[in-house]
Amino acid sequence: MSDTSINTRACSTEHEAQFGDxxxxxxxxxxxxxxxxxxxxxxxxxxxxxxxxxxxxxxxxxxxxxxxxxxxxxxxxxxxxxxxxxxxxxxxxxxxxxxxxxxxxxxxxxxxxxxxxxxxxxxxxxxxxxxxxxxxxxxxxxxxxxxxxxxxxxxxxxxxxxxxxxxxxxxxISVESVLMFCLTFMWTPPHFWALALFMRKDYDNADVPMLTVTHGRPATRLHILVYTALLAVLAVAAGFTQIGGPVYLAVAITLNALFLRGAIRIWRRDEDMAEADNYLAERKFFKLSLLYLFAHFGAILIEAGIDKLGGLA
CATH class of the missing domain: 1.10.357.140 (UbiA prenyltransferase)
Known part of the structure; x- marks a missing residue:
C-alpha cells in the first residue's frame, strides 16, 4: 500500500464522526x-x-x-x-x-x-x-x-x-411553576452578558447583535447591574412563597448579595481596567452565575423534601 493511500485513509478516519460527536x-x-x-x-x-x-x-x-x-x-x-x-x-x-x-x-x-x-x-x-x-x-x-x-x-x-x-x-401550570420560570428567565441576561463581555471578539467577528456589539460594553455592564438587582428582588421574594422556606431564604440572601456585589464591581470598571486584567471580574461573575442557579434550585429541592417529610410525620 502506497504512502499516499495510507495518508488518505488516516485523514478520512480522523474526520469520521464518533458517538461523542x-x-x-x-x-x-x-x-x-x-x-x-x-x-x-x-x-x-x-x-x-x-x-x-x-x-x-x-x-x-x-x-x-x-x-x-x-x-x-x-x-x-x-x-x-x-x-x-x-x-x-x-x-x-x-x-x-x-x-x-x-x-x-x-x-x-x-x-x-x-x-x-x-x-x-x-x-x-x-x-x-x-x-x-x-x-x-x-x-x-x-x-x-x-x-x-x-x-x-x-x-x-x-x-x-x-x-x-x-x-x-x-x-x-401554577404560580409556583411560573416563579421557577421567572427565576431562570431573569438570571439568563446577566449570565450571558457576562460571557459576552470576556468573549467579546467572538460576537464581533460573527456579527451577532449581542448587547456588547450594538450598545457597547459600558451599556452592557449597566444592563447586568439592573437585571441582577431585579433578579435579587425576585429570588429573595420567592422565599416567602410555597416553593421557599428557611433553607431557600438563606441560600437566596447569601448568593444574591454576592451576585449583586459582583455586578456592582463589573459596572464600576472601565475598558482600560478590563483590558489590563483580561476580564477576570467578568469571568468570576460568569462562574458564580452557574453556581447561582444550581444552588437556588437545589434549595427549592431541599424545601420540597422537607415539606414531604413533614407531611409523612
Whole structure:
C-alpha cells in the first residue's frame, strides 16, 4: 500500500464522526441544566409521581432539550465556524454534516414530545414542544441575529423546564411553576452578558447583535447591574412563597448579595481596567452565575423534601 493511500485513509478516519460527536450536538452542558431544573419542578410539585414515570419524563425532557441543541447547531453552523468558543463543535469541525444535525434534531424532537405525552400528559408534552419551537425558531432563527434583546426574550426557552416538570406531576401550570420560570428567565441576561463581555471578539467577528456589539460594553455592564438587582428582588421574594422556606431564604440572601456585589464591581470598571486584567471580574461573575442557579434550585429541592417529610410525620 502506497504512502499516499495510507495518508488518505488516516485523514478520512480522523474526520469520521464518533458517538461523542453526535452526543456533542445535543449540548450536554446545557442539557444538564435542563434536566436538573425539570427534576426540581417535578419533585417540588404537590402531586406524587411514580418513580418510573418520573424517570421516563426526565429522560424525554432531556432528549427534547438535546434535540433543540442539535437544531440550533444546524442553523448556526455559519456563526459557530467563526467564533473561537464554538469552532470545535461537530459541524464546523467537519465531524457531522448540517443535514445529519437537522435530521437528528427533528427526529429526537418528535420522539421526545410524543413519548412524553404518552408517558405523562399532553400539557407537559405541549410545553416541551413549545420550548423546542421557541428555542429553535423564535430565538435561534429570529431573535439571535436581529435584536440585542435576543438573550432577554430568548431566555424563556431555558426557563421552561421546571414548568414542564411541574406539569408532568400536576397536569397544569401554577404560580409556583411560573416563579421557577421567572427565576431562570431573569438570571439568563446577566449570565450571558457576562460571557459576552470576556468573549467579546467572538460576537464581533460573527456579527451577532449581542448587547456588547450594538450598545457597547459600558451599556452592557449597566444592563447586568439592573437585571441582577431585579433578579435579587425576585429570588429573595420567592422565599416567602410555597416553593421557599428557611433553607431557600438563606441560600437566596447569601448568593444574591454576592451576585449583586459582583455586578456592582463589573459596572464600576472601565475598558482600560478590563483590558489590563483580561476580564477576570467578568469571568468570576460568569462562574458564580452557574453556581447561582444550581444552588437556588437545589434549595427549592431541599424545601420540597422537607415539606414531604413533614407531611409523612
Amino acid at each position: 453526535y452526543f456533542a450536538l445535543l449540548k450536554p452542558r446545557v442539557m444538564t441544566l435542563v434536566v436538573f431544573t425539570a427534576f426540581v419542578g417535578l419533585l417540588a410539585a404537590p402531586a406524587p409521581v411514580h418513580p418510573f414515570i418520573g424517570f421516563c419524563a426526565i429522560l424525554f425532557i432531556a432528549i427534547g432539550g438535546g434535540a433543540s441543541g442539535a437544531l440550533n447547531m444546524w442553523y448556526d453552523a455559519d456563526i459557530d465556524a467563526v467564533m473561537k468558543r464554538t469552532q470545535r463543535r461537530p459541524i464546523p469541525a467537519g465531524k457531522v454534516t448540517e443535514g445529519e444535525a437537522f435530521a437528528i434534531g427533528i427526529a429526537l424532537s418528535a420522539f421526545a414530545v410524543v413519548f412524553l405525552g404518552l408517558a405523562t400528559n399532553w400539557v407537559a408534552a405541549g410545553l416541551l414542544a413549545f420550548t423546542i419551537f421557541f428555542y429553535v425558531v423564535i430565538y435561534t432563527m429570529w431573535l439571535k441575529r436581529w435584536t440585542p434583546q435576543n438573550i432577554v426574550i430568548g431566555g424563556a426557552a431555558g426557563a421552561f423546564p421546571p414548568m414542564i416538570g411541574w406539569a408532568v406531576a400536576t397536569g397544569g
